[in-house]
Amino acid sequence: MRKEDTVKLISAEGFEFVIDKRAAMVSQTIRNMLTSPGSFAETQLGEVRFPEISTTILEKICQYFYWSLQYASGKETEFHIEPELTLELMMAANYLHT
Amino acid sequence: MHLKRKVPSLVDLCVRTAIDNVRYLGDVGETDLDLLEHILPHCTVDQLMHIENSTVGRDLSPVTDKLWKKFYEKQFGTENANLVMKRMKQNNASFKWVKLYEAKLKDVEEAQNKSLDRIRQLYKKEDARRQSRQVQLCSKVPPNNKRSYWGNGPGYNVSNVKSNLMKKAKIEFLKSQEVRNMAAVKKNAIQRHPCVSPFKSPSGIPSKGSASTSKQVKPSERRF
Numbered sequence: 252m253r254k255e256d257t258v259k260l261i262s263a264e265g266f267e268f269v270i271d272k273r274a275a276m277v278s279q280t281i282r283n284m285l286t287s288p289g290s291f292a293e294t295q296l297g298e299v300r301f302p303e304i305s306t307t308i309l310e311k312i313c314q315y316f317y318w319s320l321q322y323a324s325g326k327e328t329e330f331h332i333e334p335e336l337t338l339e340l341m342m343a344a345n346y347l348h349t
Numbered sequence: 350m351h352l353k354r355k356v357p358s359l360v361d362l363c364v365r366t367a368i369d370n371v372r373y374l375g376d377v378g379e380t381d382l383d384l385l386e387h388i389l390p391h392c393t394v395d396q397l398m399h400i401e402n403s404t405v406g407r408d409l410s411p412v413t414d415k416l417w418k419k420f421y422e423k424q425f426g427t428e429n430a431n432l433v434m435k436r437m438k439q440n441n442a443s444f445k446w447v448k449l450y451e452a453k454l455k456d457v458e459e460a461q462n463k464s465l466d467r468i469r470q471l472y473k474k475e476d477a478r479r480q481s482r483q484v485q486l487c488s489k490v491p492p493n494n495k496r497s498y499w500g501n502g503p504g505y506n507v508s509n510v511k512s513n514l515m516k517k518a519k520i521e522f523l524k525s526q527e528v529r530n531m532a533a534v535k536k537n538a539i540q541r542h543p544c545v546s547p548f549k550s551p552s553g554i555p556s557k558g559s560a561s562t563s564k565q566v567k568p569s570e571r572r573f
Contacts, residue, residue: 312359315362330362338363338378338380341384344363
């Protein structure tokens, strides 16, 4: 993958997830951050920090992004969510408009 | 043609999972009220109570108050609920439905315990009544009149007399001079006629030098 096609998502603990830009854009919030002309530092660096989102949750969110692209392209599978992550994941997803 | 399928949002998926696992929910922390609106209506009374108690430092009543009102109506009837609302209006007071529910539950429980106690008392009474009417085994054996035949102190036979008063009267009668005289005469009469005597006649058994024999020979020699 070329660097231009990826973004870096950084968790509260500092963990860095490098993912496909298309995947990241599943989140409306991230899409706005990356496409808004110049108003966000993120567009320059191609990285977004999430100090309120833990590593486990951010990882799950990235998995969702890829699952979503797969689903949209026709491969409909089940996206399993661990019960103990449910509430936290729900709040993060709400924040990310995803 | 590329068909854009509607992908379920992560929020939706999470809400669905939360509803499926509502029995495991405890402290809902800072979860948005809008999200809770979707999830909490799926709780039972116990589950909702648990969530309310576990979520400390946060008031969930904007979402839960109407849920508790529904629980109240279901459990205690719409009439009672309306009555409670009327009373609150009259007294210009306002209580959360969760508190009203808990209070009513306590009242009902107390009334139930009272009636259970009453029934228990009735059972106890009936039991006691039945016990008192039962035939019970005694440890003492009543004295047997027939056996004390020889046991009378002064030697008078009053075993055929049941009453103590009669016994006393009979003993006194037997002790009296007249009766004793008559008894003595009877005895002498028996001794004069040895053939009538209950003792065995020693003359039928000849034996020399037997002290007992010689003694018993004596009365037979007294012949008139």
